Amino acid sequence: MSKILVTGGTGYIGSHACVELIESGNEVVIVDNLYNSNIAVLDRIEKLTGVRPTFYEMDILDADGLRRVFHEHKIDAVIHFAGYKAVGESVEKPLEYYHNNITGSLTLYMVMKEVGCKTLVFSSSATVYGSPKSCPIEEDFPVSTTNPYGSTKLMNEMILKDICISDPEWSVLCLRYFNPIGAHKSGLLGEVPNGIPNNLVPYIARVAIGQLEYLRVFGDDYDTVDGTGVRDYIHVVDLAKGHVSAVNHALGVKGFDTINLGTGNGYSVLEVLHAYEKACGKTLPYKVVERRSGDIATCFASTTKAKEVLGWEANYTIDEMCEDSWRFTQMNPKGIGTDL
Ligand code: NAD
Ligand code: UFG
Secondary structure, rough: OOOEEEOOOOOHHHHHHHHHHHEEEEEEEEEOOOOOOOOOHHHHHHHHOOOOOOOEEOOOOOHHHHHHHHHHOOOOOOEEEOOOHHHHHHEEEEHHHHHHHHHHHHHHHHHHHHHOOOEEEEEEEEEHEOOOOOOOEEOOOOOOOOOOHHHHHHHHHHHEEEHHHHHOOOOOOOOEOOEEEOOOOOOOOOOOOOOOOOOOOOOOOOHOOOOOOEEEEEEEOOOOOOOOOOEEEEEEHHHHHHHHHHHHHHHHOHHHHHHHOOOOOEEHHHHHHHHHHHHHOOOOOEEEOOOOOOOEEOEEEOOHHHHHHHHHOOOHHHHHHHHHHHHHHOOOOOOOOOOO
């Protein structure tokens, strides 16, 4: 059993990871400032696992606070989810994004170095591949970014690589997520976007529940199966299980590595819409509009390295992802913390 510090542990992916970590016998300590999550998530993790994780309402920019956490707990490894994640907003507010995602992360890494906790799993993103030359995308493909959010992910990877070069005691795995969607089967945990969703499945969910009128499909003239954008959607529970494998692996090796977490399958916008229609039993209206600036046609992962290194692969189908998203949406029409 290991004791894992989970930053951002009340957020969408972090909360699912906490459940999987606890269910596989680990102890979890969460640090989250609740900027984009609700304290009620803790009740739900407890309801699902029978264990209430230790929780610190704290900002990762608070170095003294983090020192206190490490002194109060003998932490074996950190999984670092905390950060801002909206691509469009990062273009409007670059300073806030760099401050939170870079200064915040640096603060965490400095304190980890100080206390001698040198095992880390970092939430990176497929966005670091920029516009990939081909698919499936392998981990050694060239990296580049087109917005401040993506830059914060790539910069974190560079910083962590340099830390590992400077001190061979460190073990760091950067997990490059493709498109996490879906929710816990219980309907108790899921994604609660702030305001009007930017991402496809949260948007479709709002159309299905009647809070938004129709889906805008951003372009149908890409070189894809039906002209709409293709992505590698991965169930958040598969992703969470990937973190359990990753942290176990990181605890047994030294050095820096990057690993894709995806399914290796690509689905178009219309294919996802139709899977969601099947899940909710309704026809969902949509209109094709202009391409969204910065979007690429196709993006899906090579999953070979994750299988080889972590012994992990995704299992859930696109239909299950949509069914679980729909169950969560129906059970939590106003989000988490407003009911139950
Ligand atoms: P989320 O917003 O649901 O969770 C992030 C959590 O971090 C929130 O609970 C928020 O309150 C907390 N947080 C933010 N800044 C903090 C700070 N300074 N101190 C303490 N807590 C802070 O996001 P998510 O979808 O669960 O994403 C988790 C991580 O995965 C993020 O780093 C994100 O960039 C990355 N990621 C997400 C996706 C995706 O599509 N969801 C894709 C690739 C990578
Ligand atoms: N789309 C629509 N209408 C919408 C929303 C999205 O047609 O209302 C389309 C997009 O054009 C794209 C696909 O649906 O073809 C997926 O779009 P998302 O916004 O859901 O996801 P992205 O692939 O654009 O971006 C996501 C995360 C990023 C992350 C990236 C790579 O939002 O943070 O995956 O991992 F960097």
